[in-house]
Each structure stands twice: as structure tokens, then as C-alpha cells.
Amino acid sequence: MEMPECPVCLQSYDSEYTIPRVLACGHTCCESCLLNLPHKFPGTIRCPACTVLVKYRPQGPSSLPKNIDLLRLIDPDPRKPHNNPKNFNSAPHLDFIPRAWSDEFYCLWKEYILPQDAVLVEPKSGEDGGACFGCLSQSRSQRVSLVQVGSLISDDDSVFKYGYVVRVIKCLSGMKEEERDELRFILRGSSKVSKLCRVLGLWGDVEDGSLCIVCERMNQSLLESLGALIDEDGMGNDGLFGLAMMGMEMCEALIGFNQQGLILGCLGFSCFSFDDFGHVLVDLNEVLVIGRKIVKSVVEVGCGGRRIGDKEMGVLLSDVLKRNLFFSPELLFQLLKKEGIEAESGETRHLVGYGSDVWSLACILLGLLIGRKFNEELVHYICFVSTKAGEENSLGMYMGWVEKVSSLLENKIGSEFVSLQQMFCQCLNFDSGNRPLLTDVWRCMRELIIKCKFDKMIKCKEAVNLENEGHCLVLGELCWLPKGRLSTEEKGGLLAVENCNGTAIDQTGETGVTKDLVEGLTEGNIKFKDMQGHLDCVTGLAVGGGFLFSSSFDKSVHVWSLQDFSHVHTFKGHEHKVMAVVYVDEEQPLCISGDSGGGIFVWSTSFPLGQEPTKKWNEPKDWRYSGIHALAILGKYLYTGSGDKTIKVWSLLDGALSCTMNGHKSVVSTLAVCNGVLYSGSWDGTIRLWSLSDHSLLTVLEEVSMGNVYSVLSLTAHQHTIVAAHENGSIKVL
Missing domain, CATH: 2.130.10.10 (YVTN repeat-like/Quinoprotein amine dehydrogenase)
Structure with missing residues (x-):
């Protein structure tokens, strides 16, 4: 025979630890679990067996009677091991309150949600598809950037007005699981990365209905500070020391992302900023903006997944590079593959990995060192390859371009920095697996400042386990453009509308799929019908048997059809104002009404509907x-x-x-x-x-x-x- 056990913790009852206590409803639960059950209403407890709310003494479960019959069934053998009392501390905490979202989901995201009044957005910012800018309301000197990652639910056409937090949580719960996981991955990982503009959290702009990632924004970006050098002749040999300082901090930032398993995938000069002490920081919002621009260019060229030629590919790359946006060759082919676009020149066998960030970082450093000549040579190479594709070996032409870059470097910095020149050429290797690690680039930058014999004091560990597959931000859901959603659904040229009970009806009168009424009200798709007939205030409503019953101060009860909402019948007989009405669905369906004079009238709702009540009393x-x-x-x-x-x-x-x-x-x-x-x-x-x-x-x-x-x-x-x-x-x- 199985020993009786507590319905909550599933532990067998005993007289020492799992003492059975009897509730007022007759069910039994152990004393330890009764202590852990939530007491929503004072002086009561909800039985875990039948969920009935019963009286509960303030003295606690020890004041409840023991279940003597169950205790008699317990084996009195003292050699039998007792239950471990520590198990009761882990008894499940039952919450009987239904919620729109689970406690786990809310607790997971609430720490990332900023208050509604936390951000002040600058007008006319973000019009070019980039980030919006603003400041914190409590510290207006702290500028922030905002990039949209979702859309808040609209309640303009709804009878429901949702609160700010509800709209944000509903937006998050409505995202695809992959998109939501990536967003949390970025928010959680960014807190562990140094050399990064702080990610403050998520903020919902209720005016334009957008959910945004909020990042702090530095007063000076790299593009604003060094824009003239980038456009002209670069930093040159005289600026190598400053380049090394910036290059080291750029490497440290990217190493921090890679350690968290995140691959940025693309970089631009606008991705870097200077703090008040002159240190270089990465702006994650700018990385998202650049990634979306690159994805948008790829989608526009693809035109629905068709095959594109090398010339079109050249135009795409030239257009992106002219905007100083840098991404590795393997990333381009992965973007084309994700969009379902087949390139005429085939695809690379190299996968996007941590080496992809090395390629992008090298382009940024070369752009700072050489100036616009580097970008011009890169665009010129792309155009040349796209016109000569098929005639010569593409890889050979790529190596020729790397040699031209090496020549430009030698003319710019001379022959005394051979290691730097070789390092840059290795970073531009077509094979991502043969590129140096970010730690190697960091060491090379450091050697320009500190001599090698002093560098031996620093032991730099391998920053990233290359066997672990990283997540590329540009290939993720947040950079990929969402598909447009039609505001109305067209089927065979017929426009679907909603009637009052939430059922979809097209213009032919055919009934479609029934939708949830609350969802329809939220979306503003529910039509309303006025039912007029009462001569005074309506005091009560009841639904049953296919009818709607309404009571009124006009001393009557009206019956309405739920099929077409037409008036069916009127119950008359009350001498006072009818204050309440209910429907009874028993052996005989009834409508009961009560008036302000104490009269209780019972009406039969079976056809034919009568004029006199079947029963009444006062x-x-x-x-x-x-x-x-x-x-x-x-x-x-x-x-x-x-x-x-x-x-x-x-x-x-x-x-x-x-x-x-x-x-x-x-x-x-x-x-x-x-x-x-x-x-x-x-x-x-x-x-x-x-x-x-x-x-x-x-x-x-x-x-x-x-x-x-x-x-x-x-x-x-x-x-x-x-x-x-x-x-x-x-x-x-x-």
C-alpha cells in the first residue's frame, strides 16, 4: 500500500516533519506547505486540492487539527528514515493569480525597461533611417542614441488603453523567439564589455510607437574628430603613435564583444567615439544602424531572390564602400545566401567568424592611416573585378589589390614598420581562417608604443575560444529588415471585416475564422451596434440562451437577439425601478429581475415568451x-x-x-x-x-x-x- 502524501510537496506524511493538517473544506495538506502557500486575503487560505477559499486562523497551521486517521496509517518503525526537513524549504510557491505573462518572463525583462519619462527625444532626429538622439530627463547633459528594435501595440482605435509597461512587455512577447533571444543576448553581454558606450536599456516611445535600445552617446565621434584626416591624406607616419593608441582600444572593445560570443560583422568610422578622457569607445547602436544599411542594400539589389551578376555585385559593394561601411567578403556571401540571392561568381567556402571583425577593423585603421586613397583603391578594385570576372582568377586579382594596399602603406610609413605592414596584409586575407587574431593585432599596435623587451612583461591570454561559434549581429534578426505587414487581409479581392461578436465576415456575407473579442477590440476591428429601446438608465445585463437581457429604471426588462441584435421582447410587471437581472440555465431557462421596491420576478425564456412572470415574491x-x-x-x-x-x-x-x-x-x-x-x-x-x-x-x-x-x-x-x-x-x- 502506498503511503499517503502531501498534494503540494508530494512527501509522505509523518508525525514529525510532514504533519497532516485538515482544512475547513475537509482536505489535508502538510504543515510545512501551509506555511509556504500564499495568503492572498487575510484570514483565509486557498486549498491546494480543491482551490476553495477557506478560513485560516492567524495562529498558523499549528492551530489546525491533525488528520489522526492518516497518522494511524504511518509505519511506526523507528528504523525507517524520516523525510529530510530541508525538502520543505523548496516546496513550490503556488500562485493562484492568472497573469497575462509569466512571472519568469516579466522578471527577465523588467530590469531592462527604462521608465516612460526617462528619455527626451530631439525633434527631427533619425529621419535618414539612422539612430534618433536625445538626452536623459534627469541628466540632460547625458546624451543618448536610440535605435528601434520593435513596435509598441497601438491603442488609438481600441477601447482599451494599455499602460506603458504593458505595451513594452506585450511588444517583447510578440517578437519572434530568435529576435527576443538576440536582444537579451546583446543587453546582457554588453554590460560585461569595456570600451563600450553604455547600453542603458529599452525604452518605449509612446508618441511614435517604437521600442528602442538606448545607448549613451559621447560628445565627439571618431568621424567628427578625425573627419578631415580621413578625407585627405590620413594620419601618416607622424600619427602612428596616436593610431596605435586608438587601435589598441578598438581591439580591446572588439575582444570584449567576441568574449561574449558576439561578432559585430561590420564597422564604420561612426561606430567609434571618444569619451571625456580621449579613450575610444564602440557605439553599439551605430553598429546596428550600419548593419541595417548593409542589409537594406543587399535586399534592394536582390529584388526577390533573383540571380545577380558580377556587375550588379560591383555596384552594390561600391555604393556601400563609398559610405565608409566595411564588411568582410564572407559576410557579403552569407547575406546574399540568407536573402536567397544567387551570385553569378558563386560563393566563398569561408564562414563568418571572429576573423570577420579583424577584416573590418583593419579597414578602419587603414582608412585612418592612409586616408581616402585606401577607400578609392578598394572601390577601384571592386569595379575592376566586376568587369573582369570570368576572364581572370578572382582570387589572384584580390591578392593584387592587397599588394597595392601594401605599396600604399610602404609609401606612407616607410620601410621601418615592416611588421605593421605585414600585419595589415594578413588582416585582409581572403581566407578568414588565415587572418591574425585580435590579440595579435593588439600586440602589433602596442609594439609601436612600447619596445619588445618591455612587452615581455605582459602575458596576454587567448581572448576567444575559436571553436565556439559566435553570433553575428549583422546576420541576426535585429539587423534584418522585418517584412511589411498588410493592415487588412485580402482574400480573393474581398475585404474582411469584423462584426460585433468578433467573427470575420467578408463582403459576400460568408463567415470566416472567429477571432478573440479582446484582440479585435485592441486592434480596432470590432464594429459596434446601438440597441435603443429603454426609456431610462440601463442598470444590468445578462447573457444566456442566445439572448441579451437588460434591466432599466423604466421598470422593464428587454430581451435582445444575439444573432442580429434586434429587439425580441419586453418583460413588464415591475412597479419600481429594475435594479438587477440574472440568467438561470437549469432544467428550465429563466430570467430573474429585482427592483428597488423589493420585488423579485422570475420570467420564463422559453418560446413563446410570456407577458406574466412565472413566479414573484417580495x-x-x-x-x-x-x-x-x-x-x-x-x-x-x-x-x-x-x-x-x-x-x-x-x-x-x-x-x-x-x-x-x-x-x-x-x-x-x-x-x-x-x-x-x-x-x-x-x-x-x-x-x-x-x-x-x-x-x-x-x-x-x-x-x-x-x-x-x-x-x-x-x-x-x-x-x-x-x-x-x-x-x-x-x-x-x-
Whole structure:
């Protein structure tokens, strides 16, 4: 026979550690788990077996009775090992509250989300497709750059107005898993990289509906500081010391990215900036912008995946290089392959790896050292190769271009820096596997400053395990352009629209796929229909049997069809204002209404609909009485909330009063039944929870702010969540 065990921690009961305690509902749970279960409402606990809310003494589980019958079944053999008490500390923490997103997802991203008022965006920035600029609201001297990585949900055409954090989290949850993983990979890894403009987090621009990565922006970029040298004759021999200092810090930044498994893939002069101390930092947002520009150029040339010739390839590369954007040959072929474009000259067998960043960095350093002549030679080589493709060996022409670059270097810095010249030529090797490591480039730069005999004091470890496959930013989801989404879906030339119940209907009247009503309201695709007929305020609604029932101050109950929303029938007979209405779906479908004079009317909803109620009775009156304000149904019993501060239980069979529940200090204005619990709201500002098994009070929820009491006008309960509407316009979720 299997020993009885706790339904939460699955440990066998015993008399020492896993003591079985009996709850008011009759189920048993161990004492340790009862301590760890959440106590959402004071004085109550939700049974982990039946999820019914039951009374719970403030003294804790030790005040509950032991399950003696279960203890008798336990083997009294002292030689049998007891359960380890440490296991109970790891008992699962049960949360019975349904959420739009899991706690894990929210906790994963909340640390990256900046407040809504954290950033002030400069007007007319980012119009050329680049990054937007602004500053931090708390420190306006701190400039930032912003690059869009997603789109916030729009609520302009929706009846729902989402909060800022909800819109950001919904945007993140709507991303593709690969895109979201890459975004978190960048945010998490960037915090561990030195020589990097700080990545501050994610910020949602509610005005234009964009979700952006926010990075700090330095006052001077490399392009702004050294633009004249880049356009003219470069730094030359006289600037080698400054080039070495910048080159070392560039290498350190790229090494930091590679250590986190991230390959940038492309670089430009705008990717680097100087801080206040003259150190070079990498701007990750500029890398994203450059990557998107390169991807856009590739997509535009591809034109839907067709085969492109060498001349078109030459035009593509020349256009990109003229904008001082540098990326390795193997990256180009990977971009073409990802877009489904076949190049006439075939493709390289070399894969994108850590050596791809070495090629891009070498181009940046050569552009600083030689000046515009380097870029001109590179563009000239591309044009020459594209016109001579097929006539000569492409690899041989590539090696010829490398020799021209070597010649330019020798003319610029002389023959005394042979190691530097050789290092640059190796960085431009067509085979990415034969290029030097970033640490080798760093050592070469350092030798221009410190002599070799002093360099022996530094032991530089291998920065990256080359066997690990890195993630290339340009080939990832954040740089790849998202496909455009049509705002409307066309099928056979017919425009799909939404009717009031969320079902798609085209212009032929055919019904399509049913959509979620909330989703339709959010997107603004739900049409609304006005149903007019009442002569005064509508006080209650109920749905059932294919009908909508509405009560009103005009002393009537209207019946509407849910098929075409037309008026079907009117129940008349009340002598006072009808305050509430409910639908009963039992052996015979019924509609029950209550009025301000205490009258309770039961109407049959079977065809043909009659003019007279099948049953009616009245509440007893006293001097405090002001009629019925709320109705609720459970099985054969009707619950009424009254102006005399009480809740009454009536039998639907004969209308007899079964029970009266007292406790509220004002009118009971709203009732709801869910999971064996009756929830009552009152003008006294409190919500009371009652057990439906014995009609006893479970707990009282009360919020009094600054001495003000706000009446509870309406409430609903779903699973284990309460939503209450108050007189001051607030809606609270409990």
C-alpha cells in the first residue's frame, strides 16, 4: 500500500516533519506547505486540492487539527528514515493569480525597461533611417542614441488603453523567439564589455510607437574628430603613435564583444567615439544602424531572390564602400545566401567568424592611416573585378589589390614598420581562417608604443575560444529588415471585416475564422451596434440562451437577439425601478429581475415568451429598506444584495428565504459567485468573502485612503482574481 502524501510537496506524511493538517473544506495538506502557500486575503487560505477559499486562523497551521486517521496509517518503525526537513524549504510557491505573462518572463525583462519619462527625444532626429538622439530627463547633459528594435501595440482605435509597461512587455512577447533571444543576448553581454558606450536599456516611445535600445552617446565621434584626416591624406607616419593608441582600444572593445560570443560583422568610422578622457569607445547602436544599411542594400539589389551578376555585385559593394561601411567578403556571401540571392561568381567556402571583425577593423585603421586613397583603391578594385570576372582568377586579382594596399602603406610609413605592414596584409586575407587574431593585432599596435623587451612583461591570454561559434549581429534578426505587414487581409479581392461578436465576415456575407473579442477590440476591428429601446438608465445585463437581457429604471426588462441584435421582447410587471437581472440555465431557462421596491420576478425564456412572470415574491421591508441592488445565482439558490445591508439566500423552487448574511454597513451593491465563494461589494467601500458551504464570513477586504470611503459599484470574479470598480472611477484587481 502506498503511503499517503502531501498534494503540494508530494512527501509522505509523518508525525514529525510532514504533519497532516485538515482544512475547513475537509482536505489535508502538510504543515510545512501551509506555511509556504500564499495568503492572498487575510484570514483565509486557498486549498491546494480543491482551490476553495477557506478560513485560516492567524495562529498558523499549528492551530489546525491533525488528520489522526492518516497518522494511524504511518509505519511506526523507528528504523525507517524520516523525510529530510530541508525538502520543505523548496516546496513550490503556488500562485493562484492568472497573469497575462509569466512571472519568469516579466522578471527577465523588467530590469531592462527604462521608465516612460526617462528619455527626451530631439525633434527631427533619425529621419535618414539612422539612430534618433536625445538626452536623459534627469541628466540632460547625458546624451543618448536610440535605435528601434520593435513596435509598441497601438491603442488609438481600441477601447482599451494599455499602460506603458504593458505595451513594452506585450511588444517583447510578440517578437519572434530568435529576435527576443538576440536582444537579451546583446543587453546582457554588453554590460560585461569595456570600451563600450553604455547600453542603458529599452525604452518605449509612446508618441511614435517604437521600442528602442538606448545607448549613451559621447560628445565627439571618431568621424567628427578625425573627419578631415580621413578625407585627405590620413594620419601618416607622424600619427602612428596616436593610431596605435586608438587601435589598441578598438581591439580591446572588439575582444570584449567576441568574449561574449558576439561578432559585430561590420564597422564604420561612426561606430567609434571618444569619451571625456580621449579613450575610444564602440557605439553599439551605430553598429546596428550600419548593419541595417548593409542589409537594406543587399535586399534592394536582390529584388526577390533573383540571380545577380558580377556587375550588379560591383555596384552594390561600391555604393556601400563609398559610405565608409566595411564588411568582410564572407559576410557579403552569407547575406546574399540568407536573402536567397544567387551570385553569378558563386560563393566563398569561408564562414563568418571572429576573423570577420579583424577584416573590418583593419579597414578602419587603414582608412585612418592612409586616408581616402585606401577607400578609392578598394572601390577601384571592386569595379575592376566586376568587369573582369570570368576572364581572370578572382582570387589572384584580390591578392593584387592587397599588394597595392601594401605599396600604399610602404609609401606612407616607410620601410621601418615592416611588421605593421605585414600585419595589415594578413588582416585582409581572403581566407578568414588565415587572418591574425585580435590579440595579435593588439600586440602589433602596442609594439609601436612600447619596445619588445618591455612587452615581455605582459602575458596576454587567448581572448576567444575559436571553436565556439559566435553570433553575428549583422546576420541576426535585429539587423534584418522585418517584412511589411498588410493592415487588412485580402482574400480573393474581398475585404474582411469584423462584426460585433468578433467573427470575420467578408463582403459576400460568408463567415470566416472567429477571432478573440479582446484582440479585435485592441486592434480596432470590432464594429459596434446601438440597441435603443429603454426609456431610462440601463442598470444590468445578462447573457444566456442566445439572448441579451437588460434591466432599466423604466421598470422593464428587454430581451435582445444575439444573432442580429434586434429587439425580441419586453418583460413588464415591475412597479419600481429594475435594479438587477440574472440568467438561470437549469432544467428550465429563466430570467430573474429585482427592483428597488423589493420585488423579485422570475420570467420564463422559453418560446413563446410570456407577458406574466412565472413566479414573484417580495422582500420584507423595514425603515432602512431601499430595495434589491444586486443578484447572483448558484444552483437552485438566488442571492440578493439589499439596501438593508444584508445578503439573502432564496430557494428558486418556492421562493422561501433560506439564510440572511449580515456584516456590511451600507447598501450591498454588487454580488459575484466563483469557486465556492460569494463576493459582495458595498457602498461602505468593502468587499466581503463568504463561504457558500455554511454562509459564514471568510474575510473582509477594506481600503480607506486618507479617511475617504469609495463605494464598490461593481465587481466580478474569475478563477482566483477579483476586479472591482469604485465610485471614484478606479478599477482595482485583487
